[in-house]
Amino acid sequence: MKKRIAITAAAAIFAAAALLYLYFTGEGEGAGIPCMFHQITGLYCSGCGSSRALRSILHFDFYQALRYNAIFTVGLPLLAAYFGALLVSYIRFGKDKISEKIPQWVIYFFIAIALIYGILRNIPAFSFLAPITL
Numbered sequence: 001m002k003k004r005i006a007i008t009a010a011a012a013i014f015a016a017a018a019l020l021y022l023y024f025t026g027e028g029e030g031a032g033i034p035c036m037f038h039q040i041t042g043l044y045c046s047g048c049g050s051s052r053a054l055r056s057i058l059h060f061d062f063y064q065a066l067r068y069n070a071i072f073t074v075g076l077p078l079l080a081a082y083f084g085a086l087l088v089s090y091i092r093f094g095k096d097k098i099s100e101k102i103p104q105w106v107i108y109f110f111i112a113i114a115l116i117y118g119i120l121r122n123i124p125a126f127s128f129l130a131p132i133t134l
């Protein structure tokens with residue numbers, strides 16, 4: 001139990017350090033974590049703009065966060081709840097009892113949504129989904 005709490009605390013400290021880094025780094029293009037897919041192909045993946053969106057959320061600028069990456073901004077509460085439940089499950093039971101309770105179709109549904117979002121944001125008619133550049 002102590003080992004699990006120590007690992008969880010280390011993960012929380014790492015996450016807090018990452019959030020602090022994002023909070024204090026600059027804004028705009030090149031401010032976030034670079035995307036290898038975008039650098040190689042020039043196309044936007046589903047995650048492009050996520051670090052800038054998270055930075056905007058940390059500054060309570062939710063409109064800007066939506067403009068950087070809408071799916072990340074909308075999905076963040078779900079992700080946070082999922083990882084929070086995973087941590088609690090890990091501390092209490094030493095293993096992941098959450099993932100096995102989620103039906104597989106739910107996972108496939110979210111993967112499909114992310115893929116569709118990634119495709120749409122590269123089509124000119126849906127350019128409003130692409131991460132804005134400052």
Ligand SMILES: [Zn+2]
Binds near residue numbers: 035
């Ligand atoms: Zn990307």
